[in-house]
Amino acid sequence: MSSSLNAAPPSTLMRRAWLIVGLLFPVALLNYLDRQMIASMKVSVMGDIKDIGTEENWGHMLASFKWVYAICSPIGGYIADRFSRKLTICGSLFVWSLITWLTGHVSSFNELYWARTMMGVSEAFYIPAALALIADYHTGGTRSRAVGVHQMGIYCGVITGGFAGFVADAPDLGWRFMFDFTGLAGVLYAIPLLFLLRDVPRQSGEPETASSGDGGGSFGELIGNRNFILLVLYFTLPALAAWVVRDWMPAILQKSFNISQGKAGVSAALYWQGAALLSAILGGWLADRWMRRSERGRIYVSAIGMMLIVPAMFGVGNAPALNSFGLAIAALIVFGVGWGFFDCNNMPILSQIVRPHLRATGYGLMNFVSMMCGGLADWGFGKMSDRHVPLNVIFGVFAMICVFSLVIVLLIRPKPGT
Structure with missing residues (x-):
């Protein structure tokens, strides 16, 4: 924290810190709304763009977004650490919103594929910079809560995206309207955000090695950090299941329980994201309080979340075979509670x-590994669906992966006094 900020009264510092979270909340919402809503409109999009053809092609299109997002995340994180978190955030919002608008005007699978790919490039710069900026401002006992509030914007975006299926089904609107509307909203919001956001100024005596040194030194320091490698693994493995839930659950519910596209989209997003929204606040509050007694407080809260995700995966996987829509929804709610505890404590x-000065770069590297593997999960799930692999087998594997993740997070050793 800079000397100019330290000189301000504590009440002013706290108001400024929460203002940053408030300004970023709509950006987080748009970030996930723009990427998520296509999953709820899958039937309409595939019906309109005939040359998509197969589930594997659809999965490949989803995977391409994640792969370029993954590749660009460390670059975006390094730029945010090296230059400006504010400019990285605003530039990312403007470009991905413009691409979102253009997506509403594609006419072939090839055009859709490349539009989603370019959206992956532009969106990759946001999350590392935003979470690092929040961590810069929230230096004391509010960090987990602040990140939790920001993540609520993400969950609200996914929930809103779940209603996109109803918009796609509406004769006077359609799936293209959603891309036009949200793209324009993001372009317009980027303009005032550029004037309202503020980076935390550097102290005059701060070491420059992390912020202005070469990228190889930053990446090398991170890769040589045992605890960072463990966190990367912990951040990545549960995301395999989460991306399949986000991207495929509307289609799974629609096919398994023979419900409408709109109802499937809302059911797939509203329950677990609503649960995650509330649990992110609860998990952030609990982690901040636990930190008063133990430097591992945030690790313990995150581990509790992982323990909840394990049975949720078994429930999601077995609900279609048992023809129990209620079990599917209950399992998604439990998954959401666990995910909120997990998600609010990663940064x-x-x-x-x-x-x-390595926070954005570090989170970018975490995103790189997680999204690369998430892309493989999306593509692989599409291939397994074409080959009729049972859902309970797929989600049973996800549950076992989460058990392994629980062991990993408990091995992380934070620095004293952090």
């Missing part, structure tokens, strides 16, 4: 194991 845990 705070990262802040306990790396230096401040």
Whole structure:
């Protein structure tokens, strides 16, 4: 934190810190709404763009977004650490919103594929910069709560995206309207955001090695950090299941329970994202309080979340075979509670194991590994669906992966006093 900020009264610092979270909340919402709503409109999009053809092609299109997002995330994180978190955030919002608008005007699978790919490039710059900026401002006992509030914007975006199926089904609107509307909203919001956001100024005596040194030194320091490698694994493995739930659950519910596209989209997003929204606040509050007694407080809260995700995966996988829509929804709610506990503590845990000027770069690397594997999960799920692999087998594997993740997070050792 800069000397100019330290000189301000504590009440002013706190208001400024929460203002940053408030300004970023709509950006987080748009970030996930723009990427998520296509899953709820799958039937309409595939019906309109005939040359998509197969589930594998659809999965490949979803995977391409994740792969380029993954590749660009460390670059975006490094730029945010090296230059400006504010400009990285605003530039990312403007470009991905423009691409969102263009997506509403594609006419072939090839055009859709490349539009989603370019959206992956532009969106990759946002999350590392935003979470690092929040961590810069929230230096004390509010960090997990602040990240939790920001993540609520993500969950609200996914929930809103779940209603896109109803818009796609409406004769006077359609799936293209959603891309036009949300794209224009993001372009317009980027303009005032550029004037309202503020980076935390550097102290005059701060070391420059992390912020202005070469990228190889930053990446090398992170890769040589045992705790960081463990956090990357922990961040990545549960995301395999989460991306399949986000991207495929509308289609799974529609096919398994013979319900409408609109109802499937809302059911797939509203329940688990609503649960995650509330649990992110609860998990952030609990983690901040636990940190008063133990430097591993945030790790313990995140581990509790992982313990909840394990049975949720078994429930989601077995609900279609049991023809129980209620079980599917209950399992999604439990998954959401666990995910909120997990999600609100990743950047705070990262802040306990790396230096401040490596936070965005570190989160970018975490996104790189997670999204690359998430893309493989999307593509692989599409291939397995074409080959009729039972859902309970697929989600049973996800549950076992989450058990392994629980062991990993408990091995992380934060630095004292962080």
